[in-house]
Amino acid sequence: MKLDILVLAVHPDDAELGCSGTILKHIALGKKVGIIDFTRGELGTRGTAETRDVEAADSARILGLHARENLKFKDAFFKNDEAHQLEVIRMIRKYQPEIVLSNALRDRHPDHKRAGDLSNDAVFLSGLSKIKTFEQGTEQQAWRPRLLLQYIQDTYIEPDVIVDITPYMETKLESIKAFKTQFFNSDLDEPQTYISSPEFFESTIGRAREFGRSIGATYAEGFTSRKLLGVDNLFDLR
Numbered sequence: 001m002k003l004d005i006l007v008l009a010v011h012p013d014d015a016e017l018g019c020s021g022t023i024l025k026h027i028a029l030g031k032k033v034g035i036i037d038f039t040r041g042e043l044g045t046r047g048t049a050e051t052r053d054v055e056a057a058d059s060a061r062i063l064g065l066h067a068r069e070n071l072k073f074k075d076a077f078f079k080n081d082e083a084h085q086l087e088v089i090r091m092i093r094k095y096q097p098e099i100v101l102s103n104a105l106r107d108r109h110p111d112h113k114r115a116g117d118l119s120n121d122a123v124f125l126s127g128l129s130k131i132k133t134f135e136q137g138t139e140q141q142a143w144r145p146r147l148l149l150q151y152i153q154d155t156y157i158e159p160d161v162i163v164d165i166t167p168y169m170e171t172k173l174e175s176i177k178a179f180k181t182q183f184f185n186s187d188l189d190e191p192q193t194y195i196s197s198p199e200f201f202e203s204t205i206g207r208a209r210e211f212g213r214s215i216g217a218t219y220a221e222g223f224t225s226r227k228l229l230g231v232d233n234l235f236d237l238r
Helices: 014-028 049-063 082-095 110-125 166-177 198-214
Strands: 005-009 033-039 067-073 099-102 147-151 161-164 220-224
Touching: 005 014, 005 082, 005 110, 014 033, 014 049, 014 099, 014 147, 014 161, 014 166, 014 220, 033 049, 033 082, 033 110, 049 067, 049 166, 067 082, 082 110, 099 110, 110 147, 161 198, 166 198, 198 220
Parallel strands: 005 033, 005 099, 033 067, 099 147
Antiparallel strands: 147 220, 161 220
C-alpha cells in the first residue's frame, strides 16, 4: 500500500503526542497515513512491551490509520548506523510516502533526537538506487519522500510549520489516552513518572493552545524543517 504520509516514531505514543491531530486531519482529507514505531518502548517504567503493543493497536483504530508496524529496535540502545538505517529505508520504500513526519530535532529524551537523525538520514539514503533492500524477497525500488518534517515533543522548539488541528483535538487526546499504562490513570497502581502526572497531560493541551494561538486557531501542532519550504503563492500562507 502506498501511503501519502508516513510517521516515524521511536516509541509507541510519540506520534500520538506529537502529531496525531495532523494525522487525523489528513486522513479526513482522504490521505493515507501510517506509523512505523521503532521500538516497543520496553524500557518504560510503567506497563510492558506487550501492553504497549495492545495500546498502539487501540490508538491505531482511534486514528483510523492505514498501517502501523513496529521494527522492534532495542529501546534506548538502537543506533543511527547502517543496520538500523536499512530497516527504516525498507519501510520508506515499502510505503513510498510523499511526506515523512519524524521525532523531534532535539528533546529531553535522547532517543527522540537520535531517532530524528536516523529518520533524516534514511529519508535521503532511501533515494539512492545503489543501496539494495528487499521486501519479502523482492528487491525494492529507490524512493525519496519530497518532504521531511519533525514534530515537536517535550522540549519547546520554535516551529517552521504550524497545522491547525482544532476539530481533531478531542480525538487526539483519545488516542493518547489509549496508552493507559503510560499517562495519568487513577485506576492504575504503577510508579509515577514524568509523563504520568496530570500536569504532563495538561501541558500537552497547553502546547496545542500555544501553537494554535500563534495562527489564530484554538489548537495546533508544530513542526520543524531542515530545509527551506516554498509555496506557490503568498495567499497560501495563513
